Amino acid sequence: MSNHPRTVSMEFDIADLAMMAHALRIERNSQLGTRNDIARQRADTIAKRLSAAAPTVSRYFDDAVFCELVIAVYETSEPTVEIERPSWRTWGKEGFITVTAGDRKYRSANSDHLPECAALSEIRDFLAEVSPMVTPATPGP
Structure with a gap:
């Protein structure tokens, strides 16, 4: 958790986490073959964090x-x-x-x-x- 002015904290329902991770993986994949390596890596990192937080039964x-x-x-x-x-x-x-x-x-x-x-x-x-x-x-x- 950070209080840095460039960070935002949000709350999500556990029902949404797997779906949000999926959306970020789509975004990550859309950046393949582009020069947007940082955006791709960040989308991948956030997707992994959301997947880890999602209930295990969502799989x-x-x-x-x-x-x-x-x-x-x-x-x-x-x-x-x-x-x-x-x-x-x-x-x-x-x-x-x-x-x-x-x-x-x-x-x-x-x-x-x-x-x-x-x-x-x-x-x-x-x-x-x-x-x-x-x-x-x-x-x-």
């Missing part, structure tokens, strides 16, 4: 989906977390992690999660932490 979802999911959980009393097997998968037990909050479902980026995977409990614990209600996220039906 299971696309950045914008995670943002929407967390905001929905803030307004939902009982989110559910389950594995949803894609209709096109005719073999195995793997599927998407699906969080239902209110009337919307939010799916993980990948469909390779097993019903007994540690990610489910990680996500349930996180949702219990950020949910405005005391009850933890329940397993799906």
